[in-house]
Amino acid sequence: MTDPAVLVVEDDPIMGESLQQRLRLEYYTVEWVRDLAEACAALQTRLYPLVLSDIRLPDGDGGSMLATMMQRYGGCCPPLVFMTGYGSVEQAVRLVREGAWDYIQKPFDVDALMQRIREWMLPGVQTSDVWFGISPAAQALERLIDRIAALDLPVLIQGESGTGKEVVAQHIHARMAANHAGKRALPMVAVNCAAIHGGLLESELFGHESGAFTGAHKRHIGVFEQADGGVLFLDEIGDMPLAVQAKLLRVLQDGQVRRIGSEKNVHVSVRLVCATHKPLDKMVDAGTFRQDLLFRISGVPIHLTPLRERADDIAWLAHRHVEALNAKTGQSKRLDPRFVAWAKVQPWEGNVRELFAVLDRAYHFATDCWVRWEQSGLPCSGNTPSHAPHAHKAPVPLGDYLAQAERDYLAQAVSERGGKMAETAELLGISRKTLWEKLKRYKIAT
Numbered sequence: 001m002t003d004p005a006v007l008v009v010e011d012d013p014i015m016g017e018s019l020q021q022r023l024r025l026e027y028y029t030v031e032w033v034r035d036l037a038e039a040c041a042a043l044q045t046r047l048y049p050l051v052l053s054d055i056r057l058p059d060g061d062g063g064s065m066l067a068t069m070m071q072r073y074g075g076c077c078p079p080l081v082f083m084t085g086y087g088s089v090e091q092a093v094r095l096v097r098e099g100a101w102d103y104i105q106k107p108f109d110v111d112a113l114m115q116r117i118r119e120w121m122l123p124g125v126q127t128s129d130v131w132f133g134i135s136p137a138a139q140a141l142e143r144l145i146d147r148i149a150a151l152d153l154p155v156l157i158q159g160e161s162g163t164g165k166e167v168v169a170q171h172i173h174a175r176m177a178a179n180h181a182g183k184r185a186l187p188m189v190a191v192n193c194a195a196i197h198g199g200l201l202e203s204e205l206f207g208h209e210s211g212a213f214t215g216a217h218k219r220h221i222g223v224f225e226q227a228d229g230g231v232l233f234l235d236e237i238g239d240m241p242l243a244v245q246a247k248l249l250r251v252l253q254d255g256q257v258r259r260i261g262s263e264k265n266v267h268v269s270v271r272l273v274c275a276t277h278k279p280l281d282k283m284v285d286a287g288t289f290r291q292d293l294l295f296r297i298s299g300v301p302i303h304l305t306p307l308r309e310r311a312d313d314i315a316w317l318a319h320r321h322v323e324a325l326n327a328k329t330g331q332s333k334r335l336d337p338r339f340v341a342w343a344k345v346q347p348w349e350g351n352v353r354e355l356f357a358v359l360d361r362a363y364h365f366a367t368d369c370w371v372r373w374e375q376s377g378l379p380c381s382g383n384t385p386s387h388a389p390h391a392h393k394a395p396v397p398l399g400d401y402l403a404q405a406e407r408d409y410l411a412q413a414v415s416e417r418g419g420k421m422a423e424t425a426e427l428l429g430i431s432r433k434t435l436w437e438k439l440k441r442y443k444i445a446t
């Protein structure tokens, strides 16, 4: 199946015909059937990404439609959305609780329906040449990277934590490597300047000779020399001490490094790519970052847009991440389209890293083949998520974050089911014994 196909189940010829025409105009493949029997036959032939069904059919109703799909596909049935009149809204609400995807009340605005179908259908662009995102900001960035890969200018990537600065640096290297004709593979060496203490950072960058200082038992070749002819990625350059900044500036001006304890300069040629989440211009004003160095390293300045300002990328990234998890685990789970809808309406303050952490949790807690927002440990509607990722909060270890989310999720599930262990365990897709153990571990009262 290549086209996104919608199965429309509608006995009213005018409604069926107009839905079919409008969906075709939107480039969907449409199959229109008039009753439950025809719908059953169609469902035997393919797995539709979306089934749009009238709640009242000549040979059955929404309940029988849902039962048919559940019987055919189990917990993994395609999204089923009911079209309902005023008189059957209550039934539609009940069916949504029982497993239908959503409902839409007649008469409806067709444009609004198309918009919702786009969300239900997850129209992620899956072309392999897109690597950063499908939003206008991401596409502009991709075009920029294509252009600058061939230029010999230093690149400075700025953006909030988790926006993908390292992903961009790696892609610049990949593009350069693709254009590279040399016999030796184009090296890329990365250093996190925030992770190495000042004195050691200098030695890591420029190298040292044996005996240059206490503890320098043998010669160390610095990253400038290691990356010679390729890419040197200095991550978190905003954390570099002023003394090291001065030495870095000299190396960039001279194109030569001198290992600590050596008398000799070594010529180096690297493509420098720096990244930071800190505002370097403000640091210059505050006197904590050298203006001349900022000028040197920002040959091509790149500012990465936070994910909350490029919401179009959420679906695309989420979809790709689930595919990556499938490739890793050998499973074939699919993203619940409501995941994306909720991610868009939540006051989402995290970036891609946080999105992936939430998806990882939902993926691993999934009790069937659907990766659902409900299993992400975040609330489904309303106010700011209780532990929504927040880019400005102090980071906590991922293990603690996941444990907290698991704890909250279990507590919520147990309380919603009035402490009924068998029911809760079944809902969570784990054994009662495992549920008991987890409740004990997290000290959750029942």
Ligand SMILES: Nc1ncnc2c1ncn2[C@@H]1O[C@H](COP(=O)(O)OP(=O)(O)OP(=O)(O)O)[C@@H](O)[C@H]1O
Binding pocket: 131, 132, 133, 159, 160, 161, 162, 163, 164, 165, 166, 167, 168, 276, 277, 317, 352, 353, 356
């Ligand atoms: N466009 C993207 N496509 C795929 N994965 C992405 C993208 N952007 C970010 N990621 C993923 O999000 C996570 C964070 O990305 P990355 O480390 O590049 O961010 P960063 O801006 O360098 O963060 P930090 O400032 O904390 O170092 C990684 O798991 C990365 O693979």
